[in-house]
Amino acid sequence: MACIRIPSEDRVMDDPESIRRFLLPFGIHYDRWPVAGRIHGDASQEEILAAYEPEVEALKQRGGYITADVVNVTPDVPNLQAMLDKFNQEHRHAEDEVRFIVKGRGIFYIHPETTDPLFSIEVEEGDLINVPAGTKHWFDLCADRTIRAIRLFREKAGWTPEYTGDQIAANYQPLCFGPNYIHERGIRVEQAIAIA
Numbered sequence: 140m141a142c143i144r145i146p147s148e149d150r151v152m153d154d155p156e157s158i159r160r161f162l163l164p165f166g167i168h169y170d171r172w173p174v175a176g177r178i179h180g181d182a183s184q185e186e187i188l189a190a191y192e193p194e195v196e197a198l199k200q201r202g203g204y205i206t207a208d209v210v211n212v213t214p215d216v217p218n219l220q221a222m223l224d225k226f227n228q229e230h231r232h233a234e235d236e237v238r239f240i241v242k243g244r245g246i247f248y249i250h251p252e253t254t255d256p257l258f259s260i261e262v263e264e265g266d267l268i269n270v271p272a273g274t275k276h277w278f279d280l281c282a283d284r285t286i287r288a289i290r291l292f293r294e295k296a297g298w299t300p301e302y303t304g305d306q307i308a309a310n311y312q313p314l315c316f317g318p319n320y321i322h323e324r325g326i327r328v329e330q331a332i333a334i335a
């Protein structure tokens with residue numbers, strides 16, 4: 140289940156309804172799709188896309204997305220750090236960044252254009268999230284350096300990062316709370332991988 144953190148207010152949100160309501164004014168639609176019993180974590184891209192075809196097709200219709208694929212990041216991916224470094228600096232995209240997390244975890248930081256404070260959204264298995272086109276944001280993996288996600292696109296070129304040049308990401312130590320956080324609030328706070 141996702142977790143929102145607002146560092147400047149020392150505030151954390153971890154129930155799906157509060158998260159949904161909090162994100163809507165930013166144009167972010169949060170949803171949960173079931174995973175357990177539907178696919179196994181090491182299913183192939185084809186198996187994953189086949190299993191979620193009804194949801195993916197409905198989302199394509201709603202959001203005007205044309206294609207979907209599956210990204211699979213593990214600690215063994217060659218040049219993983221170089222890949223992560225592309226997305227851990229503040230940037231925007233010309234189109235929505237849409238992700239459904241099948242396995243693993245990651246953390247998005249959202250930097251609103253309004254006076255609203257910056258916040259992070261930690262996502263994990265079963266979470267569906269979109270970062271709307273034009274929204275300033277960055278992304279980090281958690282310590283396990285693992286994420287498997289369905290991505291939806293209007294066109295893949297639209298997902299090229301446009302960097303803002305702001306070094307703001309350096310001011311935020313990425314924190315992932317991990318699966319035990321909800322039950323042991325404050326006890327387990329796991330530091331995301333350090334990315335310079």
Ligand SMILES: [Fe+2]
Nearest residue numbers: 226232236278
């Ligand atoms: Fe992005």
